[in-house]
Amino acid sequence: MALYVQKFGGTSVANPERIEAVADKITKFKDQGHDIVVVVSAMSGETNRLIGLAHQISDDPSPREMDVLVSTGEQVTIALLTMALQARGCDARSYTGDQIRILTDSAHTKARIKDIDVSSISEDLKKGRVVVVAGFQGVDELGNTTTLGRGGSDTSAVAVAAALNADECQIYTDVDGVYTTDPRVVEKAQRLSQITFEEMLEMASQGSKVLQIRAVEFAGKYHVPLRVLSSFVDGEGTLITFEGEHKMEQPVISGIAFNRDEAKFTLVGVPDIPGAASRILGPVSAANIEVDMIVQNIAEDKTTDFTFTVHRNDYQRVSKVLNSVSQDLGAQEVRGNSEIAKISIVGVGMRSHAGVASQMFDALASENINIQLISTSEIKVSVVIEEKYLELAVRALHTAFDLDAVEEQV
Amino acid sequence: MALYVQKFGGTSVANPERIEAVADKITKFKDQGHDIVVVVSAMSGETNRLIGLAHQISDDPSPREMDVLVSTGEQVTIALLTMALQARGCDARSYTGDQIRILTDSAHTKARIKDIDVSSISEDLKKGRVVVVAGFQGVDELGNTTTLGRGGSDTSAVAVAAALNADECQIYTDVDGVYTTDPRVVEKAQRLSQITFEEMLEMASQGSKVLQIRAVEFAGKYHVPLRVLSSFVDGEGTLITFEGEHKMEQPVISGIAFNRDEAKFTLVGVPDIPGAASRILGPVSAANIEVDMIVQNIAEDKTTDFTFTVHRNDYQRVSKVLNSVSQDLGAQEVRGNSEIAKISIVGVGMRSHAGVASQMFDALASENINIQLISTSEIKVSVVIEEKYLELAVRALHTAFDLDAVEEQV
Incomplete structure (x- = not known):
């Protein structure tokens, strides 16, 4: 019985049907007796829709208000996913970045996480609840809503996993792992069952864009075992390990x-x-x-x-x-x-x-x-x-x- | 120089163009030297869109998660309106119900306001800022997001006006005031320049649905002068007065x-x-x-x-x-x-x-x-x-x- 932090990106929660598929997946893990914390992104397309609205109004919208605006995307997803879990008889509860106090600096639209208060998550887990957390967002010392920048949900997931000392942080995405190279170019490309953090960083910065570099660095720093898996296909994915x-x-x-x-x-x-x-x-x-x-x-x-x-x-x-x-x-x-x-x-x-x-x-x-x-x-x-x-x-x-x-x- | 709380409903902020028109209107009041606090609803159609998503996922979504979901509607509007004000050189700042601590009970989807902390609003007003507040939403003692029920933005506006001891709470809507009767039935129906709270309550509960009854009761209880005006046509609207x-x-x-x-x-x-x-x-x-x-x-x-x-x-x-x-x-x-x-x-x-x-x-x-x-x-x-x-x-x-x-x- 382990504690997993599972992150589902925008394409994995793109519409109500996919959100229900994610709920099915989570319920299965829960039924196996694991403790689950889920971190989600905005439904794909939603963040761009919101940014589009802002740009209809201002060429140069203030970063503080951009954060207020785009953070609604993840808030919608946590509510919908929690409803889907509850509809499956799975006790669940949603939290915004503010509510679990993902404390960040005040660098709006590209904030850095300083601290996370996991006390309410831990209490919910003790009660057998699945905890659903909005990725990408946080709150600064003054109570302003902040966001971590594009793709920041990966970083949120790793940070929550680090704070909870989770057994694994699992990043569900639309590929089933990290490959030796792009399978579209080399047919014989193979999924790697393991890769080290250092290699992952070099692969990522060189264009294999499976994970946000910042999330990988973060996971390396806090020694969080990180696994990349597919939301759509069952499989082991790729585990990102430490060299030793x-x-x-x-x-x-x-x-x-x-x-x-x-x-x-x-x-x-x-x-x-x-x-x-x-x-x-x-x-x-x-x-x-x-x-x-x-x-x-x-x-x-x-x-x-x-x-x-x-x-x-x-x-x-x-x-x-x-x-x-x-x-x-x-x-x-x-x-x-x-x-x-x-x-x-x-x-x-x-x-x-x-x-x-x-x-x-x-x-x-x-x-x-x-x-x-x-x-x-x-x-x-x-x-x-x-x-x-x-x-x-x-x-x-x-x-x-x-x-x-x-x-x-x- | 007065302090006005101005509430704009969903049709008044239905799209970026209308939000910009509202920003023009507010800037004009501000330029006349008044202090302005704005309370806004979700863009019209948005709340229904969100409820539709929830019902695709669950026949009976939990009220707590419904509140997390639908409260994003107003959050989008406050960000966009604040951007529009800033683009006009008007210093402005947005607040969610949680951020200014519109404290409510925990009756999700139909919460009642218990208290409002206006200290940050007052500070912003002193700095010459327009304050933009999300209507319809609040937060309970435990930090859960709550909503006041449909049309609750009127109630939010009155509550903020009461807490600030504002000179007038102005409800902008798609009609230009309260009429002697429905102008679609009686051509000679006249806009009333004044009406008492008691009359307004009887008119509202009888089907003249200009204002939410609860907001009118609230305004009567806290002696907040209330005015109904059109977002689209200039005019005096109807002032709701006390009998004396x-x-x-x-x-x-x-x-x-x-x-x-x-x-x-x-x-x-x-x-x-x-x-x-x-x-x-x-x-x-x-x-x-x-x-x-x-x-x-x-x-x-x-x-x-x-x-x-x-x-x-x-x-x-x-x-x-x-x-x-x-x-x-x-x-x-x-x-x-x-x-x-x-x-x-x-x-x-x-x-x-x-x-x-x-x-x-x-x-x-x-x-x-x-x-x-x-x-x-x-x-x-x-x-x-x-x-x-x-x-x-x-x-x-x-x-x-x-x-x-x-x-x-x-």
């Missing part, structure tokens, strides 16, 4: 992430003087543009080439900034390219295995794929290639790192 | 109310024995049927006729109850009639004027309208007539009591 608990004979690479949302810029012939890099990136960051990879090689003939990647949507803005920066710096040329893709291999196993990077480069070379940029971290190697080779490259790497058969090996 | 403040030369009759929602039942030949009336009405009230008029005349030949009216929707149920009651009592016959109408003349002036009732009966007789039932209270005379004569009767009475020209006399 990982199995022996860990595969070197757990997964392959990729991303075609980036564009690449190179300043060619930048004078090799101290401060050049910051004179380039300073104006970029001042324009609120996020930079991903940054690569600079050693200088030759007192000049160097400086390359970085940004989100593809920022292409035009970055071009403008760089043209003026380039003149100031006396660089030879600015080259931009948005037809690129980034591929990363991720695995805690690579820490102890030499040669992972060269194995990656070999696999790409044998398909005649040229590597434009390379960047590495402790558990990740990323390369930038021409976009048209993306699928070919991902499939080649998936095979090269024995991922096609991961499940059979377990 | 009424003008001299008060017209005898202020208005004519009518109602075609009733049905009439008569038990003929009821033995004239003690307890007969309660043996008739006991089973009716046990079946949760509300009775309006009750008339019994003196007995003849040791039997009497017992007549009462109920809502027309209850006709079938009452018939069943009475057939068994009639047998038990040994009454001769049960007669039911749903083709009736009730007409009432209302006015505090009739207290000091004899002959009002006879003037009424004369007017009806001169049109050859037969009176089936008569019932009177201190400031009201009601009659039941055949439904087909309703319009004719109302017009005749409107003229007979000089109401066609009320406005010219002022």
Whole structure:
């Protein structure tokens, strides 16, 4: 008999029928004798509908009032799900973020959780009740309604699980787990039964958007076992574990992430003087543009080439900034390219295995794929290639790192 | 410079355009130097949409969860209206029922207000802010969300006005005031510039549904001056006053109310024995049927006729109850009639004027309208007539009591 915090996202509660299916699922767990706390998002589409109403009224609505507005979405879901549970003879009770006092800072629309008072949840659980909590929302010290930012319901669930010291925080979503790579690109992609938090973070930030990064970080910090499962298909999902608990004979690479949302810029012939890099990136960051990879090689003939990647949507803005920066710096040329893709291999196993990077480069070379940029971290190697080779490259790497058969090996 | 509490109902805030029109109106008052607290309902249709969702999930949703659900309607409106005010450069702040602590009992879906903490409203007003409060909702001692029942936003507005000792509570609605009678029936019906609370209560309960009765009672109890105005047309509306403040030369009759929602039942030949009336009405009230008029005349030949009216929707149920009651009592016959109408003349002036009732009966007789039932209270005379004569009767009475020209006399 365990205590589970189960989070159901917007598509899982999109309409009354799906809410009833979720209630069936919860009732089954409850009947097995488990204690259940449920965290829910707004019905899918509802948050956008509310934001649409706000934008009909104001181009720049105040963050405080946006939070008052959009937090109604989750409030509707908790009431409906609680009704559905009660209609199944399952004692249940709903709570808004304010009512269980999910205390946050006052950074409206992107608040951070400071504390949760679980006393009323614990009392309800003792009485055998299922507790249904509105995700995404909280309250600040002054009693103002706050929200955690888009996708914040995952974070709410992890925070509630941490505060209750739950046995597992289960994130129900529309995929049945974390895969070695996107199954739409590689048919032989396999669901991972386990993945470490560090790997999950690298996979998530690289574009495998199963879980909100913040929720994963939070779960890692508070040592909350996290599991990703499907709302619609029964299965074990993927358990996100801590490295020490990982199995022996860990595969070197757990997964392959990729991303075609980036564009690449190179300043060619930048004078090799101290401060050049910051004179380039300073104006970029001042324009609120996020930079991903940054690569600079050693200088030759007192000049160097400086390359970085940004989100593809920022292409035009970055071009403008760089043209003026380039003149100031006396660089030879600015080259931009948005037809690129980034591929990363991720695995805690690579820490102890030499040669992972060269194995990656070999696999790409044998398909005649040229590597434009390379960047590495402790558990990740990323390369930038021409976009048209993306699928070919991902499939080649998936095979090269024995991922096609991961499940059979377990 | 006055302090006004202004309440805008669902049709006044039905969509973003109307919310912006309300914001324009409020900004104008604010610019005149008044302090404004606004109480709003849910956008029209929203409460029904939410109730519809609940009924897709449960035939008998728990009242606690219904309150969690439907209270989101007003929360959406306060956020949107506050955004609209801010977009006009008008400093404003929204509050849910919980946030300003509209403390109620725990009777979910029909809670009663016990107390309001106006300290934060007062502080905001001092800072020059418009305060926007969610109507219809409150919070109980345990922190549960409650609602006041349909139309409860009027009551919220009056309660806030009472707690703030406001100069006036202004109820904006889709009519421009209280009329001598329904203008759809009598073309010459006139807007009353004033009406007393007692008259308003009689008019409202008789079918002139401009204001929730509970709000009027509440305003009377706490001596809150109440004004009914149109959201869409400029004008003075109707001020609801206390009798002592009424003008001299008060017209005898202020208005004519009518109602075609009733049905009439008569038990003929009821033995004239003690307890007969309660043996008739006991089973009716046990079946949760509300009775309006009750008339019994003196007995003849040791039997009497017992007549009462109920809502027309209850006709079938009452018939069943009475057939068994009639047998038990040994009454001769049960007669039911749903083709009736009730007409009432209302006015505090009739207290000091004899002959009002006879003037009424004369007017009806001169049109050859037969009176089936008569019932009177201190400031009201009601009659039941055949439904087909309703319009004719109302017009005749409107003229007979000089109401066609009320406005010219002022």
